[in-house]
Amino acid sequence: MSDSDPNPELAPGLYVVGTPIGNLEDITLRALRVLKSADRIACEDTRQTQKLLNHFQIATPTVSLHQHNERERSAELVADLQAGKRIALVSDAGMPGISDPGGWLTQAAIAAGIVIYPVPGPNAALSALVASGLPTSEFHFLGFLPEKSGARRTRLEELSQSHAETPKTLIVYEAPHRILETLADLETIWGPALRVVVARELTKLHEEFLRGTVQEVRQALATRDRIRGEITLLIESLPRAADEAATTQSLLAQMEYLATQGLNEKDALKKLARESGQSKSDLYRELQRERAKGSRLASRKPPQS
Numbered sequence: 001m002s003d004s005d006p007n008p009e010l011a012p013g014l015y016v017v018g019t020p021i022g023n024l025e026d027i028t029l030r031a032l033r034v035l036k037s038a039d040r041i042a043c044e045d046t047r048q049t050q051k052l053l054n055h056f057q058i059a060t061p062t063v064s065l066h067q068h069n070e071r072e073r074s075a076e077l078v079a080d081l082q083a084g085k086r087i088a089l090v091s092d093a094g095m096p097g098i099s100d101p102g103g104w105l106t107q108a109a110i111a112a113g114i115v116i117y118p119v120p121g122p123n124a125a126l127s128a129l130v131a132s133g134l135p136t137s138e139f140h141f142l143g144f145l146p147e148k149s150g151a152r153r154t155r156l157e158e159l160s161q162s163h164a165e166t167p168k169t170l171i172v173y174e175a176p177h178r179i180l181e182t183l184a185d186l187e188t189i190w191g192p193a194l195r196v197v198v199a200r201e202l203t204k205l206h207e208e209f210l211r212g213t214v215q216e217v218r219q220a221l222a223t224r225d226r227i228r229g230e231i232t233l234l235i236e237s238l239p240r241a242a243d244e245a246a247t248t249q250s251l252l253a254q255m256e257y258l259a260t261q262g263l264n265e266k267d268a269l270k271k272l273a274r275e276s277g278q279s280k281s282d283l284y285r286e287l288q289r290e291r292a293k294g295s296r297l298a299s300r301k302p303p304q305s
Contacts, residue, residue: 010037011117012084014077014109016102018121021093021230022203024055026122032056034119038088042077044101048092065089067101074105081114088119095123099143099173125171128199128232133211135236138168145172145182153185157274159237160189170235176200176227183218186235189271190214193262195236201229213262251283252290 015034020026035041035058042065043049049062065073077087089096089105096102106116125141142159146152159170174182179198186194192215200208206229210217221227251272258268269287273280 010034010086011115012081012086013115013117014081014106015086015088015117015119016096016106017088017090017119018095018123019049019052019090019093020203021122021124021127022201022207024052026203027052027056028119028121031119031121032058034088034117035060035090037086039085040077040080041088041090042073042105044091044096049090060088065101065105070101070104074108077105078108078112078114081109082112093122093124095121098123098125098141122203124173124199124202124230124232127202128197128209128234129169129171131209132169132197132199132234134169134195134197134234135167136169138166140168140170140237142170142172145174147178149181149185152182153189156182156185156189160271161274162237165239167239168237170237172233172235174231174233176229176231179227179231179233180218180221182233183214183221187214187218188267190235191258191262191267197234199232199234200227202232204229251286255287 010033015038017031017034018028019031035053035056038060041049041053041060041062043062044064044066046062046064052058053060053062063073063077065077081087089102091097091100091102094100097106109116129136129139146155172182183196183198186196192213194214195212196214196217198208198210198217198221200206200210210220212220254272255265255268258271259265263271269280269283272278273283
């Protein structure tokens with residue numbers, strides 16, 4: 001395709017097309033041209049995509065490609081692509097393959113020697129990130145956290161133990177009925193001073209950003225009768241150099257440091273027990289011994305003149 005030609009003929013291949021996550025004005029001119037010129041459009045939900053096509057008066061035929069039929073349907077679509085067809089791939093909203101179906105078809109097409117054309121478009125994670133106020137130079141997109149509470153806490157604990165050298169932002173998608181539980185887990189694991197942002201209903205009429213500590217954001221959401229809409233949760237992950245230095249310090253010094261991070265004694269002991277492999281009760285007894293030793297040393301100091 002020539003850059004100088006404003007309306008080049010669409011070449012054969014698979015076009016991975018980003019579509020609006022809410023506001024239809026976010027569709028790109030290139031996306032519209034591809035959707036109009038393609039031989040078929042593979043959709044996560046044909047009914048959802050048809051609303052978009054109807055709005056822009058696009059008559060291209062559609063075929064479903066969702067999590068339950070992607071492997072089987074991919075074989076059919078790859079055969080069309082090998083025959084020289086032009087297929088556009090879309091999800092219900094945003095970029096296909098990003099926490100949405102599409103990855104399997106893309107891999108199968110590449111294995112078959114098909115040319116892949118990314119057609120950039122809206123993305124909830126990046127849209128939330130640039131408006132969050134959290135670090136943007138380094139970020140980690142995690143998709144959806146596990147649905148079950150135990151698995152979710154385990155995943156968050158693993159993330160809390162990763163020691164980055166520079167500040168970064170963790171980005172996850174979360175369901176509205178689970179957001180309060182996830183925020184509570186974050187508060188327990190990271191402490192109430194953790195900075196987070198909840199981005200809700202991005203680009204839509206009721207778009208909202210809640211910025212603050214995890215305790216503040218959780219309390220604000222907890223006052224609502226119902227939490228609605230699609231949610232992107234952003235978590236500030238700061239360097240843990242002080243944590244690493246604390247491993248050579250006394251248990252009392254480590255506890256004092258964790259207190260500055262907003263952890264109470266119970267949560268601080270839990271964190272240290274998890275990281276050291278020791279039991280919380282053993283650490284508590286060691287803490288009491290250090291405190292008693294410190295008190296004895298303080299009582300032996302000569303009076304100040």
